[in-house]
Amino acid sequence: MFLVKDLKFKYPKNQENTIKGISFEIKEGEIFGLLGPSGVGKSTTQKILIKLLDDFQGEVKYNGKDLRSLGKDFYHDIGVGFEMPVHFSKLTAQENINFFKKLYRSSADTDALLKRVGLYEDRDKQVNEYSKGMKARLNFVRAMLNDPKILFLDEPTNGLDPKNARIIKDIIREYKEKGGTVLLTTHLMNDVDELCDRVAFMADGKIAEIDTPKNLKLKHGQRNVEVEYSNDDNEIIKESFELDNLGENADFLNIIKTKNILTIHSKETTLDDIFIKTTGVEKHE
Numbered sequence: 001m002f003l004v005k006d007l008k009f010k011y012p013k014n015q016e017n018t019i020k021g022i023s024f025e026i027k028e029g030e031i032f033g034l035l036g037p038s039g040v041g042k043s044t045t046q047k048i049l050i051k052l053l054d055d056f057q058g059e060v061k062y063n064g065k066d067l068r069s070l071g072k073d074f075y076h077d078i079g080v081g082f083e084m085p086v087h088f089s090k091l092t093a094q095e096n097i098n099f100f101k102k103l104y105r106s107s108a109d110t111d112a113l114l115k116r117v118g119l120y121e122d123r124d125k126q127v128n129e130y131s132k133g134m135k136a137r138l139n140f141v142r143a144m145l146n147d148p149k150i151l152f153l154d155e156p157t158n159g160l161d162p163k164n165a166r167i168i169k170d171i172i173r174e175y176k177e178k179g180g181t182v183l184l185t186t187h188l189m190n191d192v193d194e195l196c197d198r199v200a201f202m203a204d205g206k207i208a209e210i211d212t213p214k215n216l217k218l219k220h221g222q223r224n225v226e227v228e229y230s231n232d233d234n235e236i237i238k239e240s241f242e243l244d245n246l247g248e249n250a251d252f253l254n255i256i257k258t259k260n261i262l263t264i265h266s267k268e269t270t271l272d273d274i275f276i277k278t279t280g281v282e283k284h285e
């Protein structure tokens, strides 16, 4: 759906390129995660893809066409949820929705969306009376109101309690199941685990890793299995064995056959570990 080749970008006031030559593809029907430390260029990349920044080098294609050659029709295809919600604060939520709906040819069932995210009862309140989480949910509804083919979401669960974050994630998953495509930026690796088909980790304006979360875990993970058992003196012993040729490991087999096993599990690495390893940075949330 999107093809990005050797993309470079420099903000006019800066000396150095912010985006230093990145290439990736967003396939139709997938949720693609763009991840990396604060300030690495994730939002900048999103802004290029939604035609807010056009002075870039390299190639960006949307459905085979050069992004620069696309006219206003492109905006009917995309839905955008910026990180910082921007609403008309003196208008009600419903008035905001009505205003933005008028800009588009097609529209989603916004009443259903408002009900789903728990804002329907408060739809006639002015947005300046909304809490941070309510504004974030309204922002999400706005991103979806033109029934887009591709959704750009920057930290969509930021500021939401776990129940509301779950609702938003469920809607994103359902959107994908109906054929929608998503570019997701987030610092929450749990969200990435739950939602993303493929992810790219950015470091220093480049892409350090790109793959499915599962393949990245296999690549960066320790292929070990950890067994906890109690011995005859009721002491708890923990031992680790390599997964390769585990069935022929006499020590492991002896423990399994003769000991009282308390826990046993393969030691998978987490996306948090991979984030730190590939970007060289602790996360800032």
Ligand SMILES: Nc1ncnc2c1ncn2[C@@H]1O[C@H](COP(=O)(O)OP(=O)(O)OP(=O)(O)O)[C@@H](O)[C@H]1O
Residues within 6 Å of the ligand: 011, 012, 013, 014, 018, 036, 037, 038, 039, 040, 041, 042, 043, 044, 045
């Ligand atoms: N309008 C601008 N003019 C100059 N520099 C900018 C501008 N906007 C962003 N930058 C710089 O570009 C770099 C990348 O910013 P960007 O917002 O893309 O990062 P990000 O990865 O999305 O970060 P975060 O996770 O904090 O949202 C940062 O160093 C930032 O200071």
